[in-house]
Amino acid sequence: METSQTADYALRVLLELGEHDGQTVAQLSKALDVSRSVGQRIVATLHGRAFIVRSPGGRFRLGPKLLQVSRNIPHELEYSSGGFLRELTTLTGETVILASAVGPDTVVVSSRSGTNGPLHIDVPPGLRVPLQKDAAGMVLLAHSPYSSAQEALPSQIKTLEDVKLAGFAFSTGGYGPGTVTLASPVIAAERVAGSIAIVAPDCRADAVLSHKGILLETSSKVAASILASQAAQPEIGQGDG
Structure with a gap:
């Protein structure tokens, strides 16, 4: 073509x-x-x-x-998350977000509000925060080219290396005072498609950290869904006569 x-x-x-x-x-x-x-x-x-x-x-x-x-186009993460996001919200009771890097910011692609009683954190889609401010962005930075990470956090390269090795990040205050975030990257075909994060009040920080295994498993499932979706798509121009 x-x-x-x-x-x-x-x-x-x-x-x-x-x-x-x-x-x-x-x-x-x-x-x-x-x-x-x-x-x-x-x-x-x-x-x-x-x-x-x-x-x-x-x-x-x-x-x-x-x-x-863009409002009419489902994001790759959102499209591939399917019921995984709903399942994670149900299992944890907390707000779950899908995030992507846009320039220097983390942008919330979609979110599902927590069900853990009246006290939960609402994170609206489209919200932007600096990548280095929150765990959802830290896991994206950790898998970015070295130059990008160095520019954003020149004094914390070692921290980002630790995040990359651990496969998750935890932060406080990223989505407002009194909030905590536990995030994991979605890596498909050695490319970071985005991140999945649990956002909750800091009074439930210990409970959030206990959900690390479920979060990592969810990220792996979404990554597998992205790869399956890409494999099922014909190349542009295939079949054109």
Whole structure:
């Protein structure tokens, strides 16, 4: 199947801004290895469709159109979690979230509120927190390229190495005062697809930690579901005549 170079350039701009928010036309043109005039046309097209927005300083960021489109697309994690998320919430009684890394932030893809009485933590989908602030982001950083981890937490590389070795992270206060989070990465085909986390009031911290085995098992099940889904999908263009 033939591909469009112009479309590829536009997609690369979006990916570049997803990794490094707030760039000028000159910076984006350099990243794409195209002339400034070509870069200007690509940026103008994306800006005109609200896929990117321009700040007063002349730098471009991802725009609201992407959010509008993404609401209609099930995230890979969300699609593959199936009943695993519901099962984890039922078994633990606590709020369970699926999270993904977007630039420097952890973004909550979906969540299921806890059933452990009136005292539970609600974490709305779409909520963003810095990767280094919470366990859900720490497990993502731990499996990121060394340069990305070093940039986010230059003084805690050893901590991230320990998290990677353990396969989970525990933190306090990530989703507000009095909260604790226990998180595990979802690793499919040596790629980190995201993380699954249990979020609860800190008065139940010991109980949350006791759910580590169930959490790790759930992450493995979701990873296996992602791999099965990918294996069942035909390659783009397969069967085209």
